Amino acid sequence: MKFIDEFRDGDIARKIARAISGEASPERTYRLMEFCGGHTHAIFRYGIQDLLPDSVQMIHGPGCPVCVLPVGRIDNAIALAKLPNVTLCSYGDMMRVPGSGKDTLLSVKAGGADVRMVYSCLDALRIAREQPDREVVFFAIGFETTTPPTALAIQTAIQEGLTNFTVFCNHVLTPSAISSILESPYVREYGTIPIDGFIGPAHVSTVIGSNPYAYFAEEYQRPVVIAGFEPLDVLQAILMLVRQVNSGRHEVENEYTRAVTATGNMKAQRLVAEIFELRKTFEWRGLGTIPYSALQIKAAYADFDAAQRFGITYLSKPDPAGCECGAIIRGLKKPPDCALFGSACTPDSPVGSCMVSAEGACAAYYQYRSHT
Amino acid sequence: MCLAIPAKITELRDSQMATVDVGGVQQEVCIALLEDVAVGDYVIMHVGYALNKLDPEEAAKTLEAFKEFDKVKAAALE
Ligand code: SF4
Numbered sequence: 001m002k003f004i005d006e007f008r009d010g011d012i013a014r015k016i017a018r019a020i021s022g023e024a025s026p027e028r029t030y031r032l033m034e035f036c037g038g039h040t041h042a043i044f045r046y047g048i049q050d051l052l053p054d055s056v057q058m059i060h061g062p063g064c065p066v067c068v069l070p071v072g073r074i075d076n077a078i079a080l081a082k083l084p085n086v087t088l089c090s091y092g093d094m095m096r097v098p099g100s101g102k103d104t105l106l107s108v109k110a111g112g113a114d115v116r117m118v119y120s121c122l123d124a125l126r127i128a129r130e131q132p133d134r135e136v137v138f139f140a141i142g143f144e145t146t147t148p149p150t151a152l153a154i155q156t157a158i159q160e161g162l163t164n165f166t167v168f169c170n171h172v173l174t175p176s177a178i179s180s181i182l183e184s185p186y187v188r189e190y191g192t193i194p195i196d197g198f199i200g201p202a203h204v205s206t207v208i209g210s211n212p213y214a215y216f217a218e219e220y221q222r223p224v225v226i227a228g229f230e231p232l233d234v235l236q237a238i239l240m241l242v243r244q245v246n247s248g249r250h251e252v253e254n255e256y257t258r259a260v261t262a263t264g265n266m267k268a269q270r271l272v273a274e275i276f277e278l279r280k281t282f283e284w285r286g287l288g289t290i291p292y293s294a295l296q297i298k299a300a301y302a303d304f305d306a307a308q309r310f311g312i313t314y315l316s317k318p319d320p321a322g323c324e325c326g327a328i329i330r331g332l333k334k335p336p337d338c339a340l341f342g343s344a345c346t347p348d349s350p351v352g353s354c355m356v357s358a359e360g361a362c363a364a365y366y367q368y369r370s371h372t
Numbered sequence: 373m374c375l376a377i378p379a380k381i382t383e384l385r386d387s388q389m390a391t392v393d394v395g396g397v398q399q400e401v402c403i404a405l406l407e408d409v410a411v412g413d414y415v416i417m418h419v420g421y422a423l424n425k426l427d428p429e430e431a432a433k434t435l436e437a438f439k440e441f442d443k444v445k446a447a448a449l450e
Pocket residue numbers: 322323324325328335338339340341342345346350351352353354355362
């Protein structure tokens with residue numbers, strides 16, 4: 001397929017890898033974090049770590065929206081789903097993440113709750129049109145890639161007068177999460193590992209552009225290279241990071257110019273700014289409570305806010321006993337360090353959120369562990 | 373759920389919706405987040421929405437850079 005196959009050429013991949021080995025100094029370690037779950041998935045799927053010299057270590061970051069949503073938010077969604085008049089629409093992966101009890105959205109669905117797995121919030125809108133006597137709630141999660149679609153869905157609901165459609169908003173922001181890995185007091189308390197550079201998100205950056213990372217690179221003196229999700233993109237970004245580290249630079253560079261511009265998709269950004277505003281604080285799994293790291297629906301659109309309509313309040317809950325997702329999301333531990341990995345916790349019956357989505361570090365390790 | 377894919381616009385239905393070809397499979401995509409889209413454009417499709425267009429010229433430049441690098445570096449390292 002165009003824009004895919006030519007970025008998967010194994011021969012060129014090996015040559016880029018050889019250049020990395022040639023340029024990376026054996027005297028030091030390059031700890032590079034890929035923020036995005038999409039990159040984590042690519043790194044495992046194509047065995048990229050195996051191509052790298054020992055001095056270059058990939059650390060898997062928190063950029064999987066399913067992984068970072070804390071247990072308390074799953075409980076909120078389960079509570080919504082159990083309301084008699086509510087049809088809860090959720091992206092598929094969220095349905096298998098356990099809440100603080102043993103329940104998941106899938107298990108309460110089996111118990112009779114009206115939970116629908118949707119691929120898109122367009123499907124949630126359609127269900128709201130088809131069932132005017134039901135309260136249709138869209139369980140909105142994700143980074144800047146899913147936020148514009150949710151904003152558009154609210155705008156569509158306003159235009160169509162769909163008063164039975166609301167959104168349970170859990171949208172989070174990438175730049176604040178990246179910063180928190182290096183600086184939040186929570187992370188300091190629990191420890192973090194030194195990171196020499198970041199591979200910046202692919203599709204998040206198509207929306208927000210490369211500019212938002214400039215402050216981070218400058219403030220924290222860490223290089224950021226935005227990369228596409230194909231293996232050659234990832235390898236090229238690693239080479240660019242090694243070069244920046246070698247020359248003591250900390251700039252934002254863009255490997256993914258075919259899709260990412262400096263300013264991003266302005267139309268999508270304007271729409272998001274119209275519907276959403278910054279939330280003062282938001283709890284993340286593994287990263288703790290981070291100020292101004294998430295979005296909420298503006299008061300003007302409160303009619304479309306499920307938390308307000310159904311009086312949902314957030315209560316922080318601990319991660320499942322024994323689950324190391326928190327340390328894994330911060331790059332402190334690897335999935336096999338968790339005693340439950342592959343035994344009590346598998347993709348078929350996940351204990352923690354990192355084992356659910358294909359972009360979660362535990363699920364990626366489990367699926368491709370022959371490469372690790 | 374973050375996996376997004378390049379898709380080729382094959383038909384514009386209205387200002388909101390288009391048909392795309394994804395590896396031979398026809399799918400519907402919402403194009404309302406983009407300013408202007410034409411048949412033949414490649415877009416990045418995610419949860420049913422086109423997030424941005426792919427720029428064929430920039431893609432060609434990146435691939436060209438890989439090739440250059442292929443020649444020069446391989447020669448230097450071998
Ligand atoms: S293996 Fe399961 S329980 Fe252990 S950290 Fe990963 S998701 Fe949590």
